[in-house]
Amino acid sequence: QDAQEKETVTPERAEEAKLKAKYPNLGQKPGGSDFLMKRLQKGQKYFDSGDYNMAKAKMKNKQLPSAGPDKNLVTGDHIPTPQDLPQRKSSLVTSKLAG
Amino acid sequence: FSGAGGGNDIQWCFSQVKGAVDDDVAEADIISTVEFNHSGELLATGDKGGRVVIFQQEQENKSQSHSRGEYNVYSTFQSHEPEFDYLKSLEIEEKINKIRWLPQKNAAQFLLSTNDKTIKLWKISERDKRPEGYNLKEEDGRYRDPTTVTTLRVPVFRPMDLMVEASPRRIFANAHTYHINSISINSDYETYLSADDLRINLWHLEITDRSFNIVDIKPANMEELTEVITAAEFHPNSCNTFVYSSSKGTIRLCDMRASALCDRHSKLFEEPEDPSNRSFFSEIISSISDVKFSHSGRFMMTRDYLSVKIWDLNMENRPVETYQVHEYLRSKLCSLYENDCIFDKFECCWNGSDIVMTGSYNNFFRMFDRNTKRDITLEASRENNKPRTVLKPRKVCASGKRKKDEISVDSLDFNKKILHTAWHPKENIIAVATTNNLYIFQDKTN
Numbered sequence: 001q002d003a004q005e006k007e008t009v010t011p012e013r014a015e016e017a018k019l020k021a022k023y024p025n026l027g028q029k030p031g032g033s034d035f036l037m038k039r040l041q042k043g044q045k046y047f048d049s050g051d052y053n054m055a056k057a058k059m060k061n062k063q064l065p066s067a068g069p070d071k072n073l074v075t076g077d078h079i080p081t082p083q084d085l086p087q088r089k090s091s092l093v094t095s096k097l098a099g
Numbered sequence: 100f101s102g103a104g105g106g107n108d109i110q111w112c113f114s115q116v117k118g119a120v121d122d123d124v125a126e127a128d129i130i131s132t133v134e135f136n137h138s139g140e141l142l143a144t145g146d147k148g149g150r151v152v153i154f155q156q157e158q159e160n161k162s163q164s165h166s167r168g169e170y171n172v173y174s175t176f177q178s179h180e181p182e183f184d185y186l187k188s189l190e191i192e193e194k195i196n197k198i199r200w201l202p203q204k205n206a207a208q209f210l211l212s213t214n215d216k217t218i219k220l221w222k223i224s225e226r227d228k229r230p231e232g233y234n235l236k237e238e239d240g241r242y243r244d245p246t247t248v249t250t251l252r253v254p255v256f257r258p259m260d261l262m263v264e265a266s267p268r269r270i271f272a273n274a275h276t277y278h279i280n281s282i283s284i285n286s287d288y289e290t291y292l293s294a295d296d297l298r299i300n301l302w303h304l305e306i307t308d309r310s311f312n313i314v315d316i317k318p319a320n321m322e323e324l325t326e327v328i329t330a331a332e333f334h335p336n337s338c339n340t341f342v343y344s345s346s347k348g349t350i351r352l353c354d355m356r357a358s359a360l361c362d363r364h365s366k367l368f369e370e371p372e373d374p375s376n377r378s379f380f381s382e383i384i385s386s387i388s389d390v391k392f393s394h395s396g397r398f399m400m401t402r403d404y405l406s407v408k409i410w411d412l413n414m415e416n417r418p419v420e421t422y423q424v425h426e427y428l429r430s431k432l433c434s435l436y437e438n439d440c441i442f443d444k445f446e447c448c449w450n451g452s453d454i455v456m457t458g459s460y461n462n463f464f465r466m467f468d469r470n471t472k473r474d475i476t477l478e479a480s481r482e483n484n485k486p487r488t489v490l491k492p493r494k495v496c497a498s499g500k501r502k503k504d505e506i507s508v509d510s511l512d513f514n515k516k517i518l519h520t521a522w523h524p525k526e527n528i529i530a531v532a533t534t535n536n537l538y539i540f541q542d543k544t545n
Contacts, residue, residue, distance in 0.1 A: 011430035012378040018433040019379060026379070035383070036324050036346065040277055040296055043190040043215070045183075095150045096119040096128055097537055098175040 109454075109527055110489045110543040111477060115169055117154070118536035120481070130532040132519055136200035136208065139523040142170055142530055143210060144537055145195025149179040151212055151265075153223065167526060170539055174223050176265040179214040191216050197282050199291070201304075209268070211291065215278040218293055220269035220304065228256040274300050274310040281331045287338040294331035294343060301355075313361050314343060314353065329387050329444075335396045340365075342392075344401060348385030350410065368410050370417045380432045380441070388444035393452040394524075400455055402447040405429060407457050407467065422467040422474065425459045427497035427508045440513050448522045458517025461506065462533050463493055479517060479531045479538040489543055 009017075020026055119128065127148025134143050142154040152175045157168030182191040192215055201209040207224040232254040235243055277295035284291045292313070293300050299314035314331075318324055326347040334340035339355045351364035372381065384404035392399045398419075401408045405426060408418035424445075428435060435441040440460075447457040458464045459476075467474045476493040496505040519532040527542035 010376055010378070012376065012380055012432060015430060015432040016378040016380060019436060022433075022437075036296075036327055037321070039327065040324075042278060043192065045188050045190050093127070093148075095144075095146060095148070095152045095175055096535070097117045097130075097144055097146075097152045098172045099119070 111529070111540045112487050112489055112543050113484045113538070114486060114528070114541045115539040116481060116484060116536055117152075117170075117539075124535045128535040130519060130535060130537060131194050131196060132198050133521045133530050133532045133537065134198045134200060134210075135521050135523050135530065136210075137202045137524060139525050139528070141173065141200070141208060142521070142539075143198045143200070144532065145178065145198050145212060147192075147194040149177055149181070149193030149195060149214065151176055151178045151195060151198065151210075151221070167528060167541060174263040174265050176221070178212045178219060178221065179217065182216075196279055199282050199284050201284060202288060211282050211284065213279050213282050213293065216272070216275055218271040218279070218282055218302075219267050220271075221265050222268045223263060223265045226262045226264060227258060227260075229259045230254045231257045269304065269307050271302055271307050271310070274302075280329060283331060283333045283341065285333045285338050286336055290338075292331060292333060292341060294328050296327040299328065299331055299341075299343060299361075311359070313355060313359070315360065315362060330390045332390055332392060332399075335392050335394060337396065342390055342399060344387035344390040346386040347382060348387055348403060350387065350390060350399070350401060352412070366412070366415050368415050368418075370408070380436065383436070383441055384432070389446040391447060391449060393449050395452050398452060400447055400449060402445050402457055404441060404443075404445075407447055407455055409455070409469065420469060422455070422465075424457055424465050425495070427495055430497075431508065435513070438513065440516075443516055444518060445516075446519050448520055450522045450527070456520050456522060456529065458520055458531070460513050460516055461511040462515040462517055463495075464517045464520060464531055477540075479533050479536075481536075487543065490540070 118130075125148075127146060127150070129147040130144055131147055132143075132145040135141070136143070140156050142156075144152050144154075146152075153173045154170035155173035156170050159168055178195055179193040181193045183189070184191060194214055195212050196215065197211075197213050199211045201211070203209075207222050210221050210223070212219055212221060231238065232252050234248055234251055234254075235245065237243060271293070275293065275295045275298070277297050279293055279295050281294040282291060283294075289305075290301055290303050293302065293310075294314075297315065297317040298312055300310040301313045302310050314328070316326070316328065326345045326349075329344050329346055331341060331343035334342070340352065341355070342350050342352045344350045348369065350368040352366040352368070353361035354365045355361060357363070357365060372385075387401045387403050389402040390399060397412060399410050399412065401410065401418075402424075405428060406424055407422045409420040409422075411419045432441060445458050447455060449455055453470055454466055454468050456464060456466045462479045463476050464479065465474060465476050476495070477490045478493050491504075494502070494505045495511070496502065496507050498508075501507050515533060517531055517533060521530045523529065529540050531538045531540065
């Protein structure tokens with residue numbers, strides 16, 4: 001309103017405005033549940049048994065596909081099997097710090 | 100920048116660097132924890148691949164007067180392996196989150212190492228002699244025909260090349276639903292705590308099938324979840340006291356004598372926030388990533404995204420000192436949020452009670468002297484690797500005209516983070532971990 005008066009915006013608030021401009025739908029509870037739930041669910045890999053059974057039923061009369069090049073597709077038409085899941089291999093190589 | 104003796108600045112010099120030179124870093128090689136043992140003779144590192152590497156300081160060499168002994172590989176072993184919990188559909192990383200040493204009681208060394216779910220007690224022992232001269236066995240292990248034995252001899256121990264063996268002595272499993280962020284050995288040297296996002300458990304080092312839950316902040320309704328536990332540590336002298344920090348920037352001190360379940364804190368340390376300064380980022384950057392007691396136990400230090408705070412245990416309503424680690428990042432929070440760097444968890448460490456150290460970006464690390472109030476920024480880089488050459492202090496130019504040796508904020512490499520640092524318990528020797536390399540620096544006067 002007053003031309004002389006200039007509202008000083010803290011750097012944090014300026015950054016916040018930048019973020020909200022980019023992502024207008026950013027949640028109302030910033031440090032709240034969404035972040036925390038994501039943190040708590042680290043490592044969760046869901047297997048959908050419904051998908052699995054439907055795909056199995058569909059595939060009944062066809063030949064089972066072998067693990068194709070698209071290994072990431074583990075539900076739906078491609079029947080997931082333990083072999084298809086990304087392997088968690090332990091590191092058998094010695095650490096380079098010891099080299 | 101005074102040492103405890105006063106008057107002498109610590110002049111940090113490059114001593115050693117461990118790890119591969121190449122820029123292409125395999126995920127398994129990312130260092131995830133660094134810890135000296137109680138004497139400082141051993142230095143352990145853990146990595147994302149679940150491996151532990153232990154370095155041992157050489158005995159002081161009289162002819163090499165320029166430095167204390169170098170650290171060389173002593174033992175390396177696979178501590179944790181990746182797992183899949185089929186019941187919960189949960190992938191369990193093998194990354195070593197923390198290593199904590201037990202004080203030495205006999206010839207062997209013991210340490211606790213933990214990943215997200217399981218804590219293990221490892222025994223590291225030396226073997227430098229072996230029995231020879233058995234009556235029924237050949238030296239290569241084949242059994243002799245007893246009928247060919249005509250005389251008896253007494254087997255004797257003969258020296259052999261030193262062998263260092265690591266064996267898991269205890270496995271403390273199945274006590275954590277959420278991800279373990281801290282372990283801390285009690286001053287009674289019999290018990291230790293392990294903390295995950297919502298709970299803290301107390302263990303006895305000898306007992307693996309039982310654990311006592313001492314803190315539980317899980318709400319009845321998970322929708323009401325507002326904060327998680329980020330770090331926990333036992334008091335160095337009082338075996339009944341421990342602290343835990345939260346994602347909201349608070350620290351709670353608990354006394355185990357008060358009740359079995361320490362859900363009600365004895366003290367709550369929190370700095371009042373200026374509501375007019377509050378922003379979307381306030382809570383995120385206030386989240387405490389590390390809490391460490393001073394050696395005396397009178398003070399504790401916390402690390403949040405932009406600062407290090409020193410708290411006097413006798414004063415709950417505000418820290419006694421606050422040191423800005425990289426305040427220039429406050430005007431970069433938007434992009435740091437977008438690239439997830441705002442969630443980086445920096446650790447911090449003490450030199451006794453006088454100097455504190457923590458890491459930053461661009462492979463910079465910072466030290467703050469509580470007595471002189473001076474601070475310094477140094478860089479862990481192979482370019483400075485001439486032994487006995489004092490490291491040149493670095494300076495970041497926040498805005499305006501950049502001076503000759505300064506680096507501008509926009510030129511900082513945010514992929515080069517120093518999250519883990521450790522200070523030798525007795526000498527001015529520090530271990531600084533970059534993404535996949537371990538640097539050791541020493542005071543020039545050593």
